Amino acid sequence: MAAGRSTAQDETAPAKTVPDEAVGDEEQASAEPLDLTNKSVVKATVLLSELGRHRQGITVTEIAQLVGMTRPTAFRLLLSLEQSGFVARVDNRYMLGWQMARLGRLADPYAGVVSRIQPLLNDFATKFNETITFVMVTGEASYDVVAEASASRFLNASAMWVGGHYPMHASAAGKVVLAELSDEKVVAALPKRLESFTPKTITRRDALLEELRRVREQGYAILDDELEEGLFVIACPVRDTSGQLLGALTLNGPTQRIKADDLGSLAAKLQQAADKVGDALA
Secondary structure, three states, X not given: OHXXXXXXXXXXXXOOOOOHHHHHHXXXXXXXXXXXXXXXXXXXXXXXXXXXXXXXXXXXXXXXXXXXXXXXXXXXXXXXXXXXXXXXXXXXXXXXXXXXXXXXXXXOOOOOHHHHHHHHHHHHHHHHOOEEEEEEEEEOXXXXXXXXXXHHHOOOXXXXXXXXXXXXXXXXXXXXXXXXXXXXXXXXXXXXXXXXXXXXXXXXXXXXXXXXXXXXXXXXXXXXXXXXXXXXXXXXXXXXXOOOEEEEEEEEEEHHHHHOOOHHHHHHHHHHHHHHHHHHXX
């Protein structure tokens, strides 16, 4: 019955008048965008991202300095994350916990990545008038092609390259990934026999190591008729804010057309595009 009494009172109660000034304030407040982000959650994700760069662990003082956070704030967040299993602590060093590993196995590694960078790839494909792909590093000597765009198929993410598997020694992106490793690790990661796909495929280990030294010096890799005759590819590294390799951005097209351009200038423009992709994934 209380509800009935409330209704009756509402019906008989005089209507409240709202001053014009208040109405204006309400309209202005509703028009202003609300910041619904939880700053503590954001700070916690920053800590987790930084912990991912320190496999052997890091102290609270060190991580607070690296991320620009006060030590008490970092400590409180790490303590909460430790209690929930997302962070582990050994002595006074913190590292990613078992919950992160469990959720990592359940997560789609590329969820959200394509939606962030596809508009950029579409724009780059139009500007370069060539097919552009983004590959993501999956290990020390492995990668996946996760997104692409073509000037002739604007806004159509075709499967021409996406999902394919390409040899590390005969792909421009593979060379970018291998160039991050020492010569010893490169030799250990590659098969004993480097398969030949065209007369220009690099099949000698010493020649490949020399090619990787050139990639490190010039900052980009090329593939010149080494996987398919008539295919030329330029690949530039995509890095996060700490300089860690996330993947590579590649420009793919006919050998004659791309080599007719100034490769150095083209690679520099592609690197600028790769930097934008890195910013989008930061």
